[in-house]
Amino acid sequence: xxxxxxxxxxxxxxxxxxSSSKSVAIMTHTEPDGDGFCASLALHRLLRHQGIDSEIIxxxxxxxxxxxxxxxxxxxxxxxxxxxxxTLIVLDCNSYTLLGxxxxxxxxxxxxxxxxxxxPSDKExxxxxxxxxxxxxxTGSIIYKMFKSEIDNLPPTEQRVIAxxxxxxxxxxxxxxxxxxxxxxxxxxxxxxxxxxxxxxxLYKAFFLNNTTSQMKYLGEVLAGMELYNDGQIxxxxxxxxxxxxxxxxxxxxSIPRFVQGIKGVDVIAFxxxxxxxxxxxxLRSDTVDVNAIAVSYGGGGHRKASGAILYGExxxxxxxxxxxxxxxxxxxxxxV
Numbered sequence: 001x002x003x004x005x006x007x008x009x010x011x012x013x014x015x016x017x018x019s020s021s022k023s024v025a026i027m028t029h030t031e032p033d034g035d036g037f038c039a040s041l042a043l044h045r046l047l048r049h050q051g052i053d054s055e056i057i058x059x060x061x062x063x064x065x066x067x068x069x070x071x072x073x074x075x076x077x078x079x080x081x082x083x084x085x086x087t088l089i090v091l092d093c094n095s096y097t098l099l100g101x102x103x104x105x106x107x108x109x110x111x112x113x114x115x116x117x118x119x120p121s122d123k124e125x126x127x128x129x130x131x132x133x134x135x136x137x138x139t140g141s142i143i144y145k146m147f148k149s150e151i152d153n154l155p156p157t158e159q160r161v162i163a164x165x166x167x168x169x170x171x172x173x174x175x176x177x178x179x180x181x182x183x184x185x186x187x188x189x190x191x192x193x194x195x196x197x198x199x200x201x202x203l204y205k206a207f208f209l210n211n212t213t214s215q216m217k218y219l220g221e222v223l224a225g226m227e228l229y230n231d232g233q234i235x236x237x238x239x240x241x242x243x244x245x246x247x248x249x250x251x252x253x254x255s256i257p258r259f260v261q262g263i264k265g266v267d268v269i270a271f272x273x274x275x276x277x278x279x280x281x282x283x284l285r286s287d288t289v290d291v292n293a294i295a296v297s298y299g300g301g302g303h304r305k306a307s308g309a310i311l312y313g314e315x316x317x318x319x320x321x322x323x324x325x326x327x328x329x330x331x332x333x334x335x336x337v
Contacts, residue, residue: 004131017111024054025085029093034172036092039139042165087111092139121301137186140169163196218247232265239273280311289329
């Protein structure tokens, strides 16, 4: 695996790969979010303008309802074991765990490229080239920098389609410019995208506010079970399969942590969502603790202030271990001040 040093090197490799391939696939992590999936939509459309056909590969159970207003007829391909693509591009992900069964495609593709902005884990994807820049606010920012000149030369209607997708990558990872990764660079990127004629207020409403009554009832159930630990520094939330079934929801139908960010006295948010009998999705948020280190201890990862992992085992044991690690991390953080 060769690590690429800058955007120019990345663009050269990507163009060389796709221009010499009969089949090109793009994919992001399981449970696609506004960064990984919308960056995939943008790249797919940009490649099409270069005469390159590509497919976005998703899991059969991917929940993409909230992205329909951005797809513009883009055809998605459901992963099937045994499928082959000459070139495979992985966006916003550098972990086998977060690719699930689709990691099989990495074993067969002839040319493999990973583009990401998360802190690399110990078990990075086996690719030919990797570009990881943890200083980038989102993967969409990397796509924009690669193709800025091409976007500038597109018709205005196409510029807006791509800018809409790239703007969603930005507000997804900044939580609409409320996270600490909101800085001059991210706001400058937002301004450049708005200049293409997109409407931020409409995109915000469509992406963040378009919740159903079932989703709100589910949110209420989860919030009603809120627990505090370590003198209120740790906020723990849990979602059972029964809660999701009762409200007729898919497992990842709504992002819970963003609804509780900013509660007075809370330093760490931990949301544990049951996905199967003994399988749980963990989301961690903190401005105080390096939650990436905790996620990595469970085989996951992400960013210092926002990370996640998949946990397997018995709920009470997992919860006890998680709370213990969070307490220890808070103690270490306090001692390092």
